[in-house]
Amino acid sequence: MAHHGLLEVSNISKRYGTNxxxxxxxxxxxxxxxxxxxxGEYVGIMGPSGSGKSTLLNCIATIDxxxxxxxxxxxxxxxxxxxxxxxxxRRDRLGFVFQDSNLLDTLTAFENIALALTIKKVxxxxxxSRVRAVAEQLSISDTLGKYPYQLSGGQKQRVAAARxxxxxxxxxxxxxxxxxLDSKSAAQLLDSFDLLNSLGATLLMVTHDPVTASYCGRxxxxxxxxxxxxxxxxxxxxxxxxxxxxAITSRIGGDRADAC
Amino acid sequence: xxxxxxxKLAFGNVRKSLRDFGVYFITILLGVAVFYAFNSITDQxxxxxxxxxxxMMELLGIVINGVSVFxxxxxxxxxxxxxxxxxxxxxxxxxxxxCLGMRQSDVIRITALETLIVGAVSLAGGLLLGILxxxxxxxxxxxxxxxxxxxxxxxxxxxxxxxTVAVFAxxxxxxxxxxxxxxxxSKLIDLMHAxxxxxxxxxxxxxxxxxxxxxxxxxxxxxxxxxxxxGLLEPSPEFAxxxxxxxxxxxxxxxxxxxxxxxxxxxxxxxxxRGLNMFTLRQLNSKINTxxxxxxxxxxxxxxxxxxxxxxxxICNTLMAGIEKTxxxxxxxxxxxxxxxxxxxxVPADLGEFGAFAASKDYDMAQxxxxxxxxxxxxxxxELVSESVQLDFMVxxxxxxxxxxxxxxxxxxIKDYAGGVVSENYGIYPVYLLSLSQVNDALQLAGKDPISxxxxxxxxxxxxxxxxxxxxxxxxxxxxxxxxxxxxxxxxFSDQCLETTSAPMNTGALVIPDxxxxxxVERMYSLLDVRxxxxxxxxxxxxxxxxxxxxxxxxxxPITVSLTRTMVLEQSVGxxxxxxxxxxxxxxVLVMACAxxxxxxxxxxxxDNARRYSLLRKxxxxxxxxxxxxxAQIAIYFAFPLVLAIAHSVCALIVVTDVVAVFGHLDIGQMxxxxxxxxxxxxxxxxxxxxxxxxxxxxxx
Numbered sequence: 001m002a003h004h005g006l007l008e009v010s011n012i013s014k015r016y017g018t019n020x021x022x023x024x025x026x027x028x029x030x031x032x033x034x035x036x037x038x039x040g041e042y043v044g045i046m047g048p049s050g051s052g053k054s055t056l057l058n059c060i061a062t063i064d065x066x067x068x069x070x071x072x073x074x075x076x077x078x079x080x081x082x083x084x085x086x087x088x089x090r091r092d093r094l095g096f097v098f099q100d101s102n103l104l105d106t107l108t109a110f111e112n113i114a115l116a117l118t119i120k121k122v123x124x125x126x127x128x129s130r131v132r133a134v135a136e137q138l139s140i141s142d143t144l145g146k147y148p149y150q151l152s153g154g155q156k157q158r159v160a161a162a163r164x165x166x167x168x169x170x171x172x173x174x175x176x177x178x179x180x181l182d183s184k185s186a187a188q189l190l191d192s193f194d195l196l197n198s199l200g201a202t203l204l205m206v207t208h209d210p211v212t213a214s215y216c217g218r219x220x221x222x223x224x225x226x227x228x229x230x231x232x233x234x235x236x237x238x239x240x241x242x243x244x245x246x247a248i249t250s251r252i253g254g255d256r257a258d259a260c
Numbered sequence: 261x262x263x264x265x266x267x268k269l270a271f272g273n274v275r276k277s278l279r280d281f282g283v284y285f286i287t288i289l290l291g292v293a294v295f296y297a298f299n300s301i302t303d304q305x306x307x308x309x310x311x312x313x314x315x316m317m318e319l320l321g322i323v324i325n326g327v328s329v330f331x332x333x334x335x336x337x338x339x340x341x342x343x344x345x346x347x348x349x350x351x352x353x354x355x356x357x358x359c360l361g362m363r364q365s366d367v368i369r370i371t372a373l374e375t376l377i378v379g380a381v382s383l384a385g386g387l388l389l390g391i392l393x394x395x396x397x398x399x400x401x402x403x404x405x406x407x408x409x410x411x412x413x414x415x416x417x418x419x420x421x422x423x424t425v426a427v428f429a430x431x432x433x434x435x436x437x438x439x440x441x442x443x444x445x446s447k448l449i450d451l452m453h454a455x456x457x458x459x460x461x462x463x464x465x466x467x468x469x470x471x472x473x474x475x476x477x478x479x480x481x482x483x484x485x486x487x488x489x490x491g492l493l494e495p496s497p498e499f500a501x502x503x504x505x506x507x508x509x510x511x512x513x514x515x516x517x518x519x520x521x522x523x524x525x526x527x528x529x530x531x532x533x534r535g536l537n538m539f540t541l542r543q544l545n546s547k548i549n550t551x552x553x554x555x556x557x558x559x560x561x562x563x564x565x566x567x568x569x570x571x572x573x574x575i576c577n578t579l580m581a582g583i584e585k586t587x588x589x590x591x592x593x594x595x596x597x598x599x600x601x602x603x604x605x606x607v608p609a610d611l612g613e614f615g616a617f618a619a620s621k622d623y624d625m626a627q628x629x630x631x632x633x634x635x636x637x638x639x640x641x642x643e644l645v646s647e648s649v650q651l652d653f654m655v656x657x658x659x660x661x662x663x664x665x666x667x668x669x670x671x672x673x674i675k676d677y678a679g680g681v682v683s684e685n686y687g688i689y690p691v692y693l694l695s696l697s698q699v700n701d702a703l704q705l706a707g708k709d710p711i712s713x714x715x716x717x718x719x720x721x722x723x724x725x726x727x728x729x730x731x732x733x734x735x736x737x738x739x740x741x742x743x744x745x746x747x748x749x750x751x752x753f754s755d756q757c758l759e760t761t762s763a764p765m766n767t768g769a770l771v772i773p774d775x776x777x778x779x780x781v782e783r784m785y786s787l788l789d790v791r792x793x794x795x796x797x798x799x800x801x802x803x804x805x806x807x808x809x810x811x812x813x814x815x816x817x818p819i820t821v822s823l824t825r826t827m828v829l830e831q832s833v834g835x836x837x838x839x840x841x842x843x844x845x846x847x848x849v850l851v852m853a854c855a856x857x858x859x860x861x862x863x864x865x866x867x868d869n870a871r872r873y874s875l876l877r878k879x880x881x882x883x884x885x886x887x888x889x890x891x892a893q894i895a896i897y898f899a900f901p902l903v904l905a906i907a908h909s910v911c912a913l914i915v916v917t918d919v920v921a922v923f924g925h926l927d928i929g930q931m932x933x934x935x936x937x938x939x940x941x942x943x944x945x946x947x948x949x950x951x952x953x954x955x956x957x958x959x960x961x
Contacts, residue, residue: 063878084883091880102875106542114533119881124530163879 005036006202007060007171012069014055014225029055030066031225037171037204042197044216045206046245048252052225054175057206061094061173062086074170091120095164097174101156103148109159110135110144116167134162137199138192154185161192165201172196174205178212190215210249214242223252266366270373273353282953283863283946284342285382287856288428290942291335291849292386296424297393298324298845300417301401320838327842331849336431338853343435345860347371347442358448368440375439379432386428387421394420401837469519472512479509480904484911506908507560514555517900518548536881536889543872543893547865554861555901558854562905563912565850566936570909571916572843573932576836582764583832585723585757588706589789590798591824592759593625593805595817597783598655602685606657606782614818621817625650625788628817632808635815644801647791649701651758653769655690658780661741663689663768669739669750670730677730692769692784693743694721699771702758702789711754711771718743719752719771723764728755731768743770744778759787762828785820798824844935851939854901855946862894862950866957873958890954898947 014030029052037043047053058064060071062078070077073093081089095116096102103112113131122130135141138158143151151159157177164172174193178186194215197203207213215238221228231248233241301320347354357367394417483505490498522541525532532538595618598608611618621628626648630641664687667673674686699721700710711719718741720731731753740747750770757764792798805822876886 061878087877087880087882089880090878091882094880096878102878104539104542104872104875106546106872107539111538111542115536115539115876116879118533118535118538119876119879119885121535124533127533128529 006039006041006074007037007204008070008072009036009056009060010034010070010072012056012059012066012071014052014059014064015067029225030059032069033222033225033227034069035220035227035230037202039170039202040197040200042193042203042215042217043205044213044219045204045222046208046210046213046219046249047222047228048249049208051222053206053222055225056222057173057175057204060171060204061096062090092167093170095167095169095172097157097160097164097172097177099176099179101148101153101160103156103159103163105148107147108144109140109146109148109151109155112148112159113144113163113166116163120167122167130166131162134166137195138162152185153181154188157181157185157189158192161189161196165196170202172201172203174203174207176207176209177205178207178209183211186212210242210245213245214238219245219248221248221252228252266369266373270370270377273370274374274377283856283859283949284339284346285378286949287338287342287852288379288382289386289389290852291338292383292424292428293389293393294845294848294852295328295331295335295427296387296390296417296420297397298841299328299423300390300394300420301397301841319834320841323838323842324845327846331845332427332431334849334853335428336434338856339431339435340438341857342860343375343439344442345864347439349864351446354443354446355448364444367443371439371443372436375432375436379428383425383428387424390424391416467523469516470523472516473520476509476512476516479505479512480907483509487911487915507556510559510904510908511552511556513904514552514559514900515548517552517555518544521896535885536876539872539876540889540892543869543889544896551861551897554857555897558858559901559905559908561850561854562901563908565847565854565939566905566909567912567916569843569847569935569939570913570932572839573935574913574916576839577932582725583829586759586761586764587825587828588708588757589760589825590792591790591801591805591822592761593629593788593790593822594759594785594820595625596785596820597623598785600655600689600784602688606655608782611818613814614816617815618818623652623783623786625786625817629788629805629808632811632813632816633804635813636804636807636811638804638807639800641804644792644797644804645790646793647705649698649705649789651694651698651702651787651789653784653786654693654777654781655784656693656744656778656781657690658744658778661691661743661770663687663691665741666691666734666739666768669741670734670737672730672733674727674730678726691741693777693781694769694771695774695777696771697774699758702787703756705789705791706756708756711752713771713773714751716746716748717751718748718773718776719754720750720768721754721756721758721766721771722768723755723757723766724768725755725764727767728753741770743772743776744780746776748772748776759789760823760825760828762823762831798826802827847935847939848942851942852946855898855943858898858901859946859950859953862897863953863957866954869954870958886958887955890958891951894947894951894954898943898950902943 011032011034012030013028013032015026015028017026033052033056045053045056055064059066060073060078062081065079070079072078073089076089076093078086078089103109104115107115110131113134114127117127117130131144132141135144138161140155140158140162143155143159148156148159161172161174161177164174177193178189181189190212193203193205197217203216205212205216213219214233217233219231219233221230229248231241231244236244301324354367357370358364483502486498486502486505490502518541522545525537525541532541596609597611597615597618598606600606609615618628621631626641626645633639633641663674667687696711696713696719703710711721713719720735722728722731735750735753739750741750742748748770752771754771758766790801792801802822802824805819808816809819809822873886873890877883
């Protein structure tokens with residue numbers, strides 16, 4: 001029996017504008033992409049704009065559905081789930097961090113984090129302690145009573161990270177989480193991700209920024225909807241890994257330049 | 261010029277945003293329908309079969325015309341409000357048009373064309389619906405006037421239709437101008453970034469909200485107490501204070517409501533941290549800064565609508581219920597001979613030559629009227645009147661039996677029974693006296709049982725419901741009353757009405773044996789109750805009395821008031837119809853306006869909220885949970901103004917009941933409940949429509 005990872009992406013394709021009569025008019029955003037993520041891994045997905053990396057993440061996040069192939073998370077084929085099962089699945093197994101922190105502006109930081117638990121119908125008594133514990137880990141305890149507009153961009157993203165992890169999901173998905181942050185806030189957030197990863201969380205992050213990507217343990221490169229290659233950090237330090245990433249991204253970019 | 265491009269875009273936009281236009285469309289549709297239906301009520305052709313009732317319908321027409329001005333203002337406000345909401349929602353779209361190189365004038369043409377399309381369709385639809393409404397009203401009118409619609413009468417009022425079209429065309433024109441101004445004034449950059457401009461989050465400390473909420477409840481409570489204790493018969497400072505306090509309390513109530521709810525639920529931690537409860541409460545709290553004022557206005561308006569409908573229809577029912585009692589005779593003629601004044605005591609009325617004529621006939625009304633008829637050359641009195649009874653209401657100016665003495669005998673005052681309705685110094689007024697034989701003749705003429713008095717006793721007769729309990733209790737005490745030096749025990753009370761009148765007005769007269777009538781009495785007023793020879797004779801007698809009343813011929817009887825049974829019936833039915841129609845007309849438009857304002861406000865928020873709901877969905881919130889949160893949010897917006905308005909109305913109606921008790925016991929009645937229920941249906945329909953549209957909007961992001 002083949003080895004099963006926590007996340008198993010097998011031969012997925014995504015075609016936009018599918019129209020039987022006008023095959024040519026559709027766009028192939030993902031073309032037969034396959035890869036595995038093991039439990040406890042910290043994986044980055046990189047690729048130039050329009051490479052399909054966000055489409056890939058959306059498919060994994062069950063927000064979008066692939067045209068072909070299967071995605072299995074925790075042994076569960078998510079492409080087979082109906083809308084109702086999908087929302088339950090997202091709620092119970094996945095955690096999200098978006099580019100713009102996407103906190104509810106009407107709720108305090110505490111409430112934003114607690115929301116991930118209340119929609120799972122976790123008992124009220126448990127919610128309080130779990131929110132405070134995760135806030136402690138991510139050093140945002142003193143922001144819990146504040147509203148998003150009172151927080152800095154970095155604090156907001158860490159609250160979002162806390163919301164993503166408080167429900168103990170199988171997989172945390174992050175879409176350009178540092179995209180809107182200055183370098184210092186970005187570093188703080190990525191340190192938080194490192195911490196969560198070291199505590200056992202599995203992370204999958206889409207980014208186009210080599211610095212952000214250098215925090216990952218492994219990078220999956222996507223180009224023109226196809227898997228282009230992978231890069232393991234191994235025992236290299238972050239600076240060395242960063243160098244390798246920059247080299248590859250310039251190669252991918254270079255290819256595009258050639259194509260033109 | 262409107263080119264094909266404008267038309268295509270405009271049609272496309274209307275079709276595309278049918279959901280956005282939905283509330284707008286339905287509001288105009290209902291507005292047009294109601295406006296047409298009520299303005300067509302009085303169309304002569306349709307109601308010709310009503311015959312004599314026509315005069316009342318003319319009056320109704322005049323009143324409805326007047327009220328319609330008020331209604332037009334409300335509808336115009338509503339259309340412009342709704343339009344502004346639609347324009348705001350589409351700023352980005354307009355920005356895109358401008359980016360693509362359209363001129364502002366093109367955009368204005370497109371929106372004007374859209375207004376025209378929506379306006380024309382809803383106007384046409386509304387007229388069709390209005391014709392159905394008016395047809396239903398036609399049958400209702402017939403039922404109220406106790407006649408039948410002969411065969412099938414199709415009532416289409418060209419006049420009302422033209423008026424409706426003209427009024428709404430004018431409203432749309434104003435709305436289109438207001439839209440153009442909005443577009444002209446806005447800059448492209450603002451239009452493009454209209455989305456990202458969020459409402460400034462104003463946060464209020466929650467403990468303050470809690471305090472404010474309690475204060476608002478206390479203020480409302482005080483205003484209720486002021487109103488109930490003081491009534492609203494006279495414009496008193498207490499009434500003014502109650503009005504101001506209830507408004508202030510209402511505004512404060514909604515200002516602090518969301519904060520209070522939030523605080524309250526936060527105290528119950530398990531409830532707060534369940535599902536989307538905290539999200540829903542925060543949602544409410546975040547919008548309350550803009551919503552509290554409209555919620556207050558809606559609450560007060562609903563209160564006016566409920567009170568006017570229930571009160572109006574209740575008054576009608578009261579008028580109609582008492583009508584059998586007060587139409588015991590074919591006709592009654594009343595002549596007032598004297599007044600009683602606190603300072604001067606008894607003062608004879610200045611009747612001039614007519615008074616001298618009455619005196620010369622020894623105050624015999626039948627004789628006097630008969631001779632007056634002869635003088636005026638009408639049909640002989642004896643041919644019209646087959647039987648008559650005269651009642652003389654006397655006061656003993658030498659004796660000193662006053663209303664205050666009755667209070668003393670009972671140990672309670674009339675005020676304890678009738679509240680503020682009674683004038684301040686009623687206590688010094690002498691008690692009216694009637695002789696038993698006159699009363700019994702009158703009762704017999706009306707086919708009622710006569711009163712029989714034992715030796716040394718007397719009875720009291722009063723037809724006003726308000727005082728019935730007072731006299732009942734008084735009779736229980738068996739008080740001994742001194743009349744003309746003789747002592748009579750009060751043993752009986754009768755609530756019979758001794759005349760034909762539009763409202764019972766006898767607040768109490770002692771019926772004493774004829775021989776007990778003191779020598780020193782003065783005549784306050786006399787009544788002549790008449791049985792006429794035929795129905796025609798009744799009409800002719802009414803005309804004759806009218807002629808005698810208005811003539812300047814000196815040798816005629818002085819008449820203060822004369823009423824025939826038919827006149828009373830027509831007046832009451834006409835009056836109650838007018839009140840009922842106005843109540844329904846105003847009530848309906850007000851309720852619709854309230855519901856539409858709430859709906860539009862909720863939907864304008866729903867677009868802001870779309871982002872929030874989409875996030876909840878991404879986080880994996882189950883769909884039913886989101887629907888429930890949305891439902892709760894909108895339900896709170898719709899329910900709280902209604903609940904508070906009902907509370908206000910109950911309080912106001914308690915007071916109104918006291919006032920109406922002068923005419924008889926107020927019966928809110930089935931019809932008022934049916935009307936109130938149908939308004940609730942309209943309100944509920946708007947709520948449902950809002951919920952469904954909001955759900956759709958929440959899903960669209």
